[in-house]
Amino acid sequence: MAVGLQAESSVTPADFWDGVWKRNPVFVQVLGMCPVLAVTNTAMNALAMGLATSFVLLMSNIVVSLIRGIVPKQIRIVTFILVIATFVTIVDYVIQAISLDLHKTLGAFISLIVVNCLILGRAEAFASKNGTFRSVLDALGMGIGFTLALLCLGGVREIMGAGSLFGVRLLGASYQEWVVMMLPPGGFFTLAGWLLLIQWFNQRSADKAKDVAS
Structure with missing residues (x-):
């Protein structure tokens, strides 16, 4: 109990904001490239995949953080994959119920969320070592960052490729x-193009910080 309280007391805003910008899954860590490149030909596809991945990430982080103390180390990866696969199945059926056309468009990439290195990575590297509240903030930050990145790609591609949004x-x-x-x-x-723009922006910010410091 003391360990759990100590973990929760160390919550910082960085648990959320780092995933949105500083450690953005796509533009900084370059994770989940399969759906990023495959389904972002339109903004709607990008938004659907981003929300689906964010939901799975959030729910799996919550469950993993809750069961982290009772899962043996020898089977933790298998357990995490089973947890993730459960929520991916839920997402798959929900999208199918909402829109068959969208489900057909996303196709196998919905099922591939199970092996998205972003989700399994956050479960193993963060949720399995921290309390539930921190894990929720981490999942929300990473999920929003991932969704925004997909929207950036999908929006540009749809506008330039079809003249619409x-x-x-x-x-x-x-x-x-x-x-x-x-x-x-x-x-x-x-x-x-986005990676080049973000790198230029970060370099410019770093140069300004050096000028102010000097």
């Missing part, structure tokens, strides 16, 4: 659509 036409009929942005190579181009 969430299915709403933004550009006129004279706009020449970049079909390549809707294809797999478009995911690599867009991700590279």
